[in-house]
Amino acid sequence: MSAHLDKDETPVASGSFEPKIMAFVCNWCTYAGADLAGTSRMEYRPNVRIIKLPCTGRIDPLFILKAFENGADGVLVSGCHPGDCHYTTGNYHARRRWIGFKSLMEFAGIDMRRLHFSWVSASEAIKWVDLINKVTDEVKALGPFMEYRGLKETELE
C-alpha cells in the first residue's frame, strides 16, 4: 500500500544508510516547537516524519510497535514539559505508561537506543533541532532495524 518513491530499496545495499525516524508529538508543545524551528528557518536532518496527536497521553504503546513494523529505525515521543501539559496531567500519564512500556520493549528485543522520549516546549525550537539531529545520528550509527519489518510482510501475506 505504501510502496512509493524508492521505498523498496534496501537501505544498506545503497551504501549510505539513512534511518527513518517516526516522531509522535503533542499538538500544543512539541508540534508548536517544531513549527517554530521552521519559522526560524533552522535546519535539521530530514529523516523524521511527524504524527501529531492532541497529547502524549493519547499515545498507545502499540503506535510505537506499529512504527517499527512499518520500517522505522527509530521512534521519538515528545510532549509538553512536566507541569506544562495543556491537559493538566496528560503527559504524566504518558510518562508513567512509558516507564512500564520501556521494560516491555527491552523484553521484546528492541534496542532502547532506538526509542527516545523527550520534552520540547513550544519555545524550544533549538532543543527540537538538536534532538532530531541527535536521534538521527544515534540511530544511524546503530544501522537499520530489520527485525520487525519481516513481521509485517508475513502478516500481510
Added chain:
Amino acid sequence: MPRIGVFVCQCGNNIAATVDTKKVAEEMAKIPGVVYTCDYKFMCSSPGQETLKQAIKENNLDGIIVSACSPHMHEKTFRKASEAAGLNPYQCEITNIREQCSWVHHDKTKATGTVKSVDLTRMTIQRLKKNQPLKKIKIPVKKKALVIGGGIAGIQAALDIAEGGREVILVEKEPSIGGNMARLSETFPTMDCSQCILTPKMVEAELNENITLYTYSEVEKVDGYIGNFTVTVRRKSKYVDEERCTGCGECMEKCPFKVESAFELGLSKRKVIYTPFPQAVPNIPVIDAPNCPKIQKDKCGACAIVCGPKCIDFKMEDRLETVEVGAIVVATGYQLMPNERFGEYGYGRIKDVISGLQFERLASSSGPTGGEIRRPSDGKVPESVVFIQCVGSRDEKKGVSYCSKICCMYTAKHTKLYSHKVHGGQSYVFYMDIRSGGKRYEEFVRGAIEHDGAMYLRGRVSRVYEKNGKIIVQGADTLSGSQVEIEADMVVLATAIVSREGADGLAQRLGIGYDKHRFYNEYHPKLKPVETVTAGIYLAGSCMGPMDIPDSVAQGSAAASKVLALFSADEMAREPITALVNKVTCNACWDCLTACPYTAIEREAIKDRKGNIVRWVARVNDGVCQGCGVCVAACRSKSIDLKGYTDEQVFAAINAF
C-alpha cells in the same frame, strides 16, 4: 472508493524553493482513491480557496488534503472553505510541508524536500481515508450563575454579572456577606475605611434584583457541566423567618446569653441570637443553636417573646435546595494559619500577643474598643507595639514556604494607624524583606517609616515571653548584627494566609484542581488566570493564593466577564474532538475514569426493559471532555476512541510511513 483531492501549495517560493510541488502532486495522483491533484502558488489566497471550492464541487470530492503550512496557521481557513463547498469540514486535513519540510531542509536540488513532502502527504491521505464526518457540539447554556463566597471578590463578581443582565445566586457560609474585608479597619495604600467602601457594595448586592443572597448556606453537591450545572445548597437553619423578619434587633437586645464573637476573633462577646456585625447584610439575626438554651434544653425563649412579627421558630431545620446554573464562580477566600503553632511567640498564652486581623478589629471604629488601640488583657493603651512579620510565611519547617504577599503592606498600615491613634507610642517592625510591589505601595511603606516613625528592624524574632507585666521580645537586627530585646506592651503577629478549612473538599465536589497548600489552581497561571480546568467554573480572589483587595476585585470582575461571555449565546459550540465509548465492549474497569483530568467520564447504567441495572459502562460527557485522549490509551479493552484522532486514523498514517 473515496474521492480525494490533493492541493499542494507553493507558498510563493517558501515551499517551492526546496520542494518540487508539481512532482508531489503527480506522485499523489498515483495513490488509489486520489481523483484530483494540483499545485498552486498561494492556496490560502482568495483565488486559491476558490480553486479548492470549485474542485470539490466539480469532482464531487469527499475528502481533501491541503499540503501547505502548519495546521496551526490555516487549518481553520481551509476547513471553512470546505464547508462552504458542501464538504464536512473534518474531511479536510492539512499536511505541513512548510514548517516541517521546506523551511527546515535547505536542499536547493529539491530532492530532500520532495521526498519528505511526498511521505508526509501520503500519510495524511491514508489517515483521511479513515476520517468520519464530525459535527460541532452544541451545548445549551442556562444563563444563571452561582457565586460561592460573599467576600469582596464574590460580591464584585455577582454585581458585575447582575449588571450584565444575568441572574446570580450568591452563596455565603456566614450569616452576612462581607467576608474578611468586613473585619478590616482601613485599607492600604489609600487608607479608606474598609466598611465605608464595602458596605455600599453589600447593600447593592442585596438590592440588585438579579442577585439572590443565600447566606448561612453551603454548597453540598455539584453535578453537570458547563452551561448545565445542578448544585445542591444546604441552607442552614437560621431559626428566624427571613421573609418576615424586619431586622429591628429587639431579639438580640433581650437575649440574656453571651458567647465569644467569632467575627471579633474572640476580642468581644456577642449574643446567642446575633448578626455578626451591625452593618450585616442581610440584617437578619440567626440563632447560634449549640449555645442556645431554648434549643438545647427548652429553657428561655426570650427572643421569641419579644419578637413583634413572630418570626422566630425554634423547630426550624436545614433545607436542601437545588439550583440550576450555567456557570460557577468560586470565591471562598482565605483564613489565617493558627498562631498556636508557634509556641515561641506565646499566642494564646500571653493575652496581648494578637494576630494582625485582631489588630484590625482593635483599630476599627466599629470594633470592640470603638477604634481605640487598647490591649486585650487590661484595656491599657500600649506605649510600644512590636509587629512581627512572616509568622509562618516563608517558613518551610513549621509554616508554609510561600510569601503571604499582603502582610508587608498591612503591617505598614498598622504602624500608621497606631501612630495616628496613639500619640507618643512607638511601633517596631521585625521584617525579613519588604515586599511592596504595587501602585503607590513602596511610597506607603516609606511613609510609615519616614513620617509615622515606625522603627523597622531587619531580622526575625526568636522568642516572646512575659516578664513583670511586660512582653519581652527577643529578636535580632541583622543590619547592625546585634541581638535586640524590646519591652513591649503588645505584640502583633502577621500570620501566614492559608486556604480555607475544607477548601479541598469543595474542590473535589466541584472537580477543580488545587495545590499542596489547598489553593485552587487556575487553568493557566498567565493566560487563563480565572479559569479552571473544569469548563464553566471560574475563580476569583484569595482562594487561589494570598491576594489583596485590588487584585481580588479585579479577579471578581474578570471571572464575571468570562461568565457573561459564556452567557452571550444560547448555545455554546465546541470542537467535536471528544472521546467516545463503545458500550458493547466496555467492561467498566474505570481506568478511564481515574485517568481523565476533567472528570468527563461518568458511570452509566445499562438497564433491561424492566428497569433493572444489567451492567455498568463508561460514558463521556461531551460538555466536559477536552479531547486529550488520555482515556483512550488507558483503556485496556480498547473501548474508547477519540474522534478526530481514532486508532484507525493513526494506524493508517503509521502504515503509510
Added chain:
Amino acid sequence: MKITLSNADVQSKGVARVERLSGEDLKKCYQCGNCSAGCPVSYAMEIPPTRVMRMLQLGKLDEVKAANSMWLCVGCLQCYSRCPKGCSVAAVLEAMRQDALREGADRVEVKDLPMPLLKKAPQQAIVCGFRKFVS
C-alpha cells in the same frame, strides 16, 4: 569593612567541604536572623550565627575560622529548632570545629585545666569539653 569577591570565593571549595561535613545547604539561608536572635551565646561571638552563614555564603571561610564563634557554640540547637529553613548553624560550626581539630588546633590544654574543676565538675562536662576542644 570592604571585601573583594571573586568566583573562587563564591564557589569556595573550603565552604563546599563545610557543607559536606555538616550536611547543611548554606544557600538555603536567607538571613532572617532568627538564629542570632535566639542564640544564648551570640552576644559573645565575634561573628554571630546569622553572619556566620552569610560569610560562608560569600566564601569567607578563613574569617569565620579565625573568630571565636565556633568555639562558643554550645550546641543547644535553639538556632536549628526555630530556623524557618531547617538549617542548623550548630552543625555548620561543629563541622568547622572538627576541621580545625583535625588539623591539631586544640582550644584548651589539658594540663592547664584547674584542679578544682577536674575534681568537682561532672565527668560529662569534661568528656564533652574534650570532644569539642581537643583533637
Added chain:
Amino acid sequence: MKISYYPGCTLNTVAKQFDSSARDSALAMGFEMAELRQWNCCGATFPLAPDNLMGLSAPAKVLSGARKEGDTLTTLCSVCYNVLKRTNKVMRDSRDKRGVVNGFIEEEYDGSLDVLHYLEVLRDRIGFDKVKEAVKRPLKGIKAGAYYGCMLLRPFEDMGIDNAERPTIFEDLLKALGAEPVEFPNRIECCGAHLAMNNDEVVTRLSGAVIDSATGMGAELMVTSCPLCQYNLEKSRGAAAGDEVPVIYFTQALGLALGQDLETLGFEKNATDVMPLLKKKGIV
C-alpha cells in the same frame, strides 16, 4: 517491672544522689531499674556533623548491649538521653549509617530499643496520677521552677518527649508531687553546658539568667534533670541577684515526696542547701 537502666559516667561519681534517689523512687513506684551489666561512656555529645559516624560508635555499643537485656532503656541524665535516643534513631532509620557503625562495633544492632527518659517512664509507663497517689510527703507550698535545659527537648523531631517550645512534662510531675510549678521564660534556655570547662563568664551569665528568670517568677526551688545543668546552676547561683535558691535533682524531689529517708536522697551532696526551705515549709 524491670527496666534496663543506663547511669552514665557522672551518676556514679559526682551525681550519686541523682542515681540513688531515682532507684529508690522507682522501687517505691513499683519498678526496678536494672543497671546494664556492661556499659561504656556515651560520649557526652551527639555529633552534630552527620558525617561523623565515629562519634556514634560508643552510644551504639551501649544500645546494642542494652538490647540484649530488654526492649526498653531508661536514663536520668539529659545528655545521655539525648545522645542515646538520637543514636538509636540513626541506627533505626538510616540503613547506610547502621551498616558502617555496626561494622565499627562488630555488632548487629537495628535500633529496636525504646529509649526513655525517667520522666517518660513516670508519665507514660507509670502515670503521673499513680505518682500522685503514692505521695506521702507532699511538697506543699513550694514554688518550684522546673529547668528543662536543651538536651531533653531538642531537636524536637528526634526527641519528641514534649512540645519543644511549651513543654509541660516536668511541671506535671511537680504538680503531682504537690508542689506549685513556676513556669519561667528561661526554662528551655541553655545553662552554658560544657563551656564550664573554659568559659566561666558565659556560664555564669547564662545560668545566672536562668535562676533570675525563675526567681523573678517567684520560684523558691530549682529542679533539674542533668548533672551538668545542676553543676552550672549551683555554681552560678551567687552571680544571680544574690539569691539563695537551692537546686535539686527532680528525683530528689520525687523521693522526698514519696517519703524516703533524707539520707538516701543525699541532699548533703548538693552544693546548695535545700533543708532550710524544707523546714520553713514544714515538710521535714
